[in-house]
Amino acid sequence: MSRVTKDTEWSEAATSTHQEHPDVMDDDLSDAFSGFESDHEQNKDSIELELEKAVFGDKVGFHDRLENHRTVEDGLVSSAAHRPIVGKNVKGETQENLRDIADADLPLPARPDGDANSDTDESVAVWHDSDDDRIVVSLQANPRLRKLRAYEDEDLVNGRQYTKRLRRQFEQLNPVPLWVVQARAKKGPDNNPSQNTKVLPDSDSSEGEMLVDSDELSAPPLARILQQPGALLSSGTEISGGKRKLRPEVIDIQRTKDIGAAQPSAITSLEFHPSHPLIISSGPASTISMHHVSPHPPNPNPLLTSLHIRSTPLSTTVFQPLTGSRILFAGRRRYFHSWDLSTGRIDKVSGLYGHQSEQKTMERFKMSPCGRWMGLVGSRRSGGGLINVLDARTFQWIAEVRVESNGGIADFAWWGDGDGMTVIGKGGEAVEWDGRQRRIVGRWVDEGAIGTTGIAMGGRGSGARDLGGDRWVAVGSSSGIVNVYERKTWGSGKVPPRPKPRRVLDQLTTAISHLAFSPDGQLMTMASRLKRDALRLVHLPSCTVYRNWPTSSTPLGKITALAISPGSDLLAVANEQGKIRLWEIRA
Numbered sequence: 001m002s003r004v005t006k007d008t009e010w011s012e013a014a015t016s017t018h019q020e021h022p023d024v025m026d027d028d029l030s031d032a033f034s035g036f037e038s039d040h041e042q043n044k045d046s047i048e049l050e051l052e053k054a055v056f057g058d059k060v061g062f063h064d065r066l067e068n069h070r071t072v073e074d075g076l077v078s079s080a081a082h083r084p085i086v087g088k089n090v091k092g093e094t095q096e097n098l099r100d101i102a103d104a105d106l107p108l109p110a111r112p113d114g115d116a117n118s119d120t121d122e123s124v125a126v127w128h129d130s131d132d133d134r135i136v137v138s139l140q141a142n143p144r145l146r147k148l149r150a151y152e153d154e155d156l157v158n159g160r161q162y163t164k165r166l167r168r169q170f171e172q173l174n175p176v177p178l179w180v181v182q183a184r185a186k187k188g189p190d191n192n193p194s195q196n197t198k199v200l201p202d203s204d205s206s207e208g209e210m211l212v213d214s215d216e217l218s219a220p221p222l223a224r225i226l227q228q229p230g231a232l233l234s235s236g237t238e239i240s241g242g243k244r245k246l247r248p249e250v251i252d253i254q255r256t257k258d259i260g261a262a263q264p265s266a267i268t269s270l271e272f273h274p275s276h277p278l279i280i281s282s283g284p285a286s287t288i289s290m291h292h293v294s295p296h297p298p299n300p301n302p303l304l305t306s307l308h309i310r311s312t313p314l315s316t317t318v319f320q321p322l323t324g325s326r327i328l329f330a331g332r333r334r335y336f337h338s339w340d341l342s343t344g345r346i347d348k349v350s351g352l353y354g355h356q357s358e359q360k361t362m363e364r365f366k367m368s369p370c371g372r373w374m375g376l377v378g379s380r381r382s383g384g385g386l387i388n389v390l391d392a393r394t395f396q397w398i399a400e401v402r403v404e405s406n407g408g409i410a411d412f413a414w415w416g417d418g419d420g421m422t423v424i425g426k427g428g429e430a431v432e433w434d435g436r437q438r439r440i441v442g443r444w445v446d447e448g449a450i451g452t453t454g455i456a457m458g459g460r461g462s463g464a465r466d467l468g469g470d471r472w473v474a475v476g477s478s479s480g481i482v483n484v485y486e487r488k489t490w491g492s493g494k495v496p497p498r499p500k501p502r503r504v505l506d507q508l509t510t511a512i513s514h515l516a517f518s519p520d521g522q523l524m525t526m527a528s529r530l531k532r533d534a535l536r537l538v539h540l541p542s543c544t545v546y547r548n549w550p551t552s553s554t555p556l557g558k559i560t561a562l563a564i565s566p567g568s569d570l571l572a573v574a575n576e577q578g579k580i581r582l583w584e585i586r587a
Contacts, residue, residue, distance in 0.1 A: 132159030152298050172303070244587050246522045248539040251546045252586040253571070256295035260303055263289065263578035269317040270561035270574050274324045278304070279563070279572060281580060284313035288329060288339075293570065295582060307339065307346075315363035320392070321371040321418075328374075330362045338395075349395050352376075352388060358400075359388055367392060369460075370418025373435065377409055385409035387423055389435070399438050405429040410452040415468020416460030424455045424475065432467055432495055442467070442495030451478030451511070458517020458524065459540065466492035472540065474524060476512025481505070482526050484543050503543035507536050514559065518568040523585070525571070527559045535559055535573065555581065 044052075139145045140155045148157075148165040157165070265285035272279050277293040288307040295301055312331045320326040330336030335350040352359045355378075364377040371392055378386040378400075385408035387401040403409055405425020412423040420441075424430040428449025432442035446452060452475060459471030464487055473485045483501035490496070510530040517524050521540060528534040533556040537546045550556060557575030564571055571583045 135159035137162045246539060248542040248544045250548050251537060253549050254584045254586060256582045256584055257300035259291050259301045259580035259582055265578055266560045266576040267574035267578055268315055268560055270563040270572055271318050272563055272565045273319055274322060274566055280317055282314040282317040282329060286312050286314060288317055316365055318367055321367050321369050332361050332363045336362045352397050355388060355397060366414060368414045368418035369416060372418060375412060375421060384425055387412055401433045403431055411454045413455045413457045416470045417468045420468055424452055426452050428452050441492045444495050445498055446475045447483060447501055449477060453478055453512050454515050456515035456517055459521035463487045464491040474515050476515050478511040480508035480510050482512060507545050508534055510534060514562050516562060516564055518564045519566055520568040525562055527562060529558050529560050532558055
């Protein structure tokens with residue numbers, strides 16, 4: 001018999017036996033497996049259940065936590081209260097009612113009236129979060145978000161518009177990297193939108209010593225800047241209209257909104273535009289800022305544009321006189337820059353051929369009021385010192401003015417008509433240089449000069465015509481004394497060698513760093529940067545100091561720059577903290 005036949009017979013016999021005696025068979029199997037554990041779940045005590053819930057959780061707790069997690073994800077964190085709130089669509093429906101709706105069928109928020117939310121990006125985004133269309137952010141609730149408003153009454157915007165405005169605000173406050181500007185330029189004008197901030201490369205790395213280089217540098221033209229939203233809309237806005245006559249001893253002056261936020265460094269140069277209500281400022285931070293002078297809400301004195309020059313701390317920044325079509329700026333370098341506001345072109349002027357040894361730095365210069373000449377204080381002190389005169393259009397060397405004075409040149413001032421200048425040395429020796437004759441026409445010495453620090457001229461039109469027509473000349477010293485001279489009787493060949501000052505002002509006790517006359521000739525300012533709040537206003541022609549301003553509570557700080565507007569109705573004062581204070585001169 002084969003093995004298969006035997007196995008079959010044995011299986012049939014076992015089956016018949018189980019059918020005849022089922023109980024006996026089951027008992028035998030139970031006895032055989034009596035040593036093994038049962039598959040049935042054992043009863044758990046309370047301690048084991050609590051540990052299991054703490055580690056693994058339970059069904060009820062899992063669903064509750066999942067629901068809370070979804071609510072927090074769908075909610076918006078309020079920056080005012082710093083707590084999560086449930087986002088809502090414009091119709092007031094909560095996210096809870098929209099979870100079962102497909103993204104394509106979600107309702108879009110209704111746009112408020114006006115153009116605030118109607119602006120769209122020129123480039124189409126590859127992907128955006130659909131939740132941004134359902135979130136609504138209030139621009140009125142948080143004071144820090146009010147700067148994002150397009151108009152005063154605007155309040156609610158959706159998430160996508162909120163993101164766009166944050167990006168736009170960031171781009172306005174931070175310079176555009178140079179590699180971005182170069183990449184956009186390669187793509188062409190269609191992909192190179194105008195920017196409010198321009199970055200110049202490191203000037204120290206420029207190649208060669210060409211007279212004018214950096215042809216590829218450019219910035220937005222002034223016309224394009226003024227056409228941007230929120231910029232200047234008219235050619236001039238005056239705070240107070242009509243010419244007024246100032247009275248002596250007491251002045252009516254009112255503080256207005258500060259110009260911009262505090263800058264990262266002290267402001268060493270400050271100047272108003274000759275025709276537009278604009279003001280530029282610069283300092284060691286290597287950035288030129290241009291603000292619109294409009295101290296009225298909701299956005300007083302907004303920033304229009306800025307220009308950053310790497311590795312070039314700026315000392316002097318001025319507008320082109322009369323037209324204001326260019327900005328010239330320089331630091332302690334062998335070059336300076338010219339920014340053409342009509343085209344946006346920025347040129348770098350390097351070196352004075354034949355005068356390199358005498359002009360090692362171009363940080364100190366002044367433009368003539370007529371706009372034809374540019375005077376540079378030479379770095380050479382042997383023989384007293386010198387001034388190099390350049391053509392303001394071509395930047396070619398024209399002439400030089402030398403002064404025999406110990407310690408070199410302290411300062412110089414152009415005549416009111418721009419046809420000459422007065423140069424004074426640190427020892428008090430002054431010369432009158434006539435640009436038409438290209439020679440010195442007079443010499444005189446400041447009375448009691450002890451370390452002369454500065455000179456300024458004012459009162460144009462009421463002085464000697466042969467010497468520019470200026471009536472007043474003020475000379476400051478290291479002791480804080482300011483001598484005010486009247487030049488009515490002076491003339492070519494009639495300059496007194498030792499003139500007597502009309503008034504000696506001794507209100508300040510530290511070295512005079514700033515002297516300026518108002519364009520109408522009724523006011524003179526004198527200040528020192530070595531002491532806090534060291535500024536005084538002087539009335540002309542009485543030559544008396546105003547006694548009611550500044551007061552002990554006037555927030556001047558250590559003054560580093562000041563400027564008077566062309567209308568003689570605004571006074572801007574900058575300090576070491578990088579702040580620009582603005583006052584309105586009323587009467």
